[in-house]
Amino acid sequence: SPSATMVDALAGCLFEDIQYEDIQVEAAVGRGTFGVVFKAVWKGKDVAIKTIESDSERNAFLVELRQLSRVSHPNIVKLYGFCDDPVCLVMEYAECGSLYNRKSYTVSVLK
Template sequence: RRFVAMVETPTGCLFEDIQREDIHVEAAVGRGTFGVVFKAKWKGKDVAIKTIESENERNAFLVELRQLSRVNHPNIVKLYGSCDNPVCLVMEYAECGSLYNRKSYCVFRK
């Protein structure tokens, strides 16, 4: 059974079913709400890969997937898609790092 199929997404909110072999993981860059966050390349662009480490983190994963699949705004990290094996989110890479650890704001490029 497809993992992401358990999440209801609003009409018009599309994200891709991404294959693991299409992702080139470069390095671990931190920890998120759940699991580890990696910098990677997908379709020639820098992306962040958020993984889950245990079944206990599945609910947090589903909440984030549901929330990000509903929004499309330049100030919110874009969800490109998800991967089933391993279970992960493929998201826009925020070059300035986590806002949680930052004391100043990043300069956003257009």
């Protein structure tokens, strides 16, 4: 099954297995490296849900899950965990949007 393959590929990584039913999805806020990003609420806090749209995006998903599960720093978006049905990352919600948008805004203001 896909979730068994995912768990095998992520042995040694720390994250929570989250049930999608525990998430209240509010609105789509953009696109990520893969799939659509939604603002949602999980355990009373705002979160970003990054979804997978196709099997070809699975590798990018696994890389991001593996990388984020190994770091903890106040300047890096926190990974809370993932759901396996549907497949998605559950991450800290960055109120100001993506770093790409923030950089573009800063450059345009400075011109």
